[in-house]
Amino acid sequence: SDNVVSADEVISAIEAVFGAVPGERRNHTKGSCAVGEFVGRPAASRYTRSALFSGAAVPVVARLSLSGGNPAAPDTARSGRGMALEFKLPDGSLHHMTMLNVPVFGAAHPQTFLDLMRAMKPDPATGKPDPDRLRDFKASHPDARPLGEYMASHNPPTSYANAAFWGIHSFKFLNTKDETTIVRWRFVPQDGEQALSADELKTAGANFLEKALIERTRRGPVRWDMMLTVGVPGDPEDDPTLAWPSERPEVSVGTLSLHAATPQKGAACEGINFDPLVMSDGIAPTNDPVLLFRSPTYAISFGKRLSGH
Numbered sequence: 357s358d359n360v361v362s363a364d365e366v367i368s369a370i371e372a373v374f375g376a377v378p379g380e381r382r383n384h385t386k387g388s389c390a391v392g393e394f395v396g397r398p399a400a401s402r403y404t405r406s407a408l409f410s411g412a413a414v415p416v417v418a419r420l421s422l423s424g425g426n427p428a429a430p431d432t433a434r435s436g437r438g439m440a441l442e443f444k445l446p447d448g449s450l451h452h453m454t455m456l457n458v459p460v461f462g463a464a465h466p467q468t469f470l471d472l473m474r475a476m477k478p479d480p481a482t483g484k485p486d487p488d489r490l491r492d493f494k495a496s497h498p499d500a501r502p503l504g505e506y507m508a509s510h511n512p513p514t515s516y517a518n519a520a521f522w523g524i525h526s527f528k529f530l531n532t533k534d535e536t537t538i539v540r541w542r543f544v545p546q547d548g549e550q551a552l553s554a555d556e557l558k559t560a561g562a563n564f565l566e567k568a569l570i571e572r573t574r575r576g577p578v579r580w581d582m583m584l585t586v587g588v589p590g591d592p593e594d595d596p597t598l599a600w601p602s603e604r605p606e607v608s609v610g611t612l613s614l615h616a617a618t619p620q621k622g623a624a625c626e627g628i629n630f631d632p633l634v635m636s637d638g639i640a641p642t643n644d645p646v647l648l649f650r651s652p653t654y655a656i657s658f659g660k661r662l663s664g665h
């Protein structure tokens with residue numbers, strides 16, 4: 357059962373891999389802040405009554421990040437890139453979307469995530485993870501394979517502005533008649549997707565992502581289209597490691613525009629806990645055990661950094 361894994365032990369396991377920087381996030385530690393707006397399309401109103409899609413501009417605070425707890429992670433690292441969005445709706449309510457630049461996650465249950473952290477824990481003798489433990493992890497956790505295969509065949513992006521971001525989990529959309537539709541979504545960059553070449557991986561350096569985003573927003577808003585996929589019966593609802601069939605049609609339901617970016621220190625995104633269960637009326641979680649487990653885990657990380665630990 358999923359209840360055997362506690363949020364506390366997962367945070368401890370993350371800290372055992374990466375250490376802990378006082379006052380900072382335990383995961384996605386390296387990141388940048390941005391601000392902008394989201395304009396939804398009424399095309400979504402068939403599925404959701406959320407005010408996100410009224411057509412009015414909704415202010416957004418965003419954070420772009422590298423996954424992992426290393427505050428000095430190189431921007432060429434073969435790891436996830438994150439996009440976290442906080443929408444402020446006209447009635448004052450908040451909505452969060454906390455996404456990654458990959459279509460699937462590497463754990464169907466919190467236990468797999470915990471086991472991965474345990475396998476990644478550096479061996480005191482070498483300062484590196486024990487290759488045997490990593491091999492054992494891969495062999496014993498088939499749910500980690502789809503993400504592993506995706507990461508192996510996709511280089512990291514040249515810029516956050518050239519990355520697509522997926523919501524990964526399935527969510528429930530509720531319309532005015534209280535009808536439920538299971539959906540997934542991704543944000544597709546209007547600048548186009550672009551990955552680092554093998555040469556660029558060697559020459560790009562460790563810290564180009566923040567600079568590229570700041571410079572890009574100075575030339576004008578950087579935009580992503582929100583593409584919605586409507587599930588059909590039989591599509592996996594509660595497993596974020598399983599992609600939906602690629603032939604499912606996508607509907608454009610809105611556009612995100614980021615107008616300005618800055619380092620995270622002291623900026624608006626720094627103090628936000630981008631808990632993915634912060635949801636406004638018209639959007640609700642599925643029973644995906646990973647989605648539900650994220651909330652208590654983020655709360656512990658947030659509490660630690662708030663209190664300066």
Ligand code: HEM
Nearest residue numbers: 381383384419438439440455456461469524630654657658
């Ligand atoms: C068992 C699964 C997971 C665990 C234990 C976990 C843990 C964490 C933790 C502890 C943080 C830092 C929270 C804070 O201090 O504010 C974080 C941040 C983040 N996570 Fe997860 N996570 C999980 C799954 C996911 C998934 C499935 C996604 C994407 C769909 C995701 C995307 C992100 C992003 C984008 C951030 C950075 C948020 C920000 O910029 O503040 N995580 N995660």
